[in-house]
Amino acid sequence: MCTLFIGGLWDYKSAFPGHRNTIVLVIIALAIVVAGFCLWVIRFVAHPTVRTLLRVFVGLCLAALLAFLVLAWGFPIALLVS
Template identity: 90%
Template sequence: MLVIIALAIVVAGFCIWVVQFIANATVRTLLRVLVGLCLAALLAFLVLAWGFPIALLVS
């Protein structure tokens, strides 16, 4: 599982690096937001997978 997480972070970093070569500013911004949302989903999955009490997150 740690290997998958590490690969996801590497791929996300590569995607953010590639985004700088896109000429259209709107597309560049949308892709950065998409990559950020994917990383946030990965973080949320990790928090839930490790059994962190959800009640502490909500309160």
């Protein structure tokens, strides 16, 4: 993700590596939108156990997304584990 901010990637000859990062950012944005939609839909589920399990599942997906972003940004893994 840090390569998005390198000035040379805006050149037409080296646009492909930046294009790959853009695809990852689009996928992450879509994942956040889908998670928000799922949280909105959970309001209409009548069964309390199913509603709780769906909330836990969406929360775990968002936590995995956050962990991916932190690791992709280059944060040291040792600080996350300790």
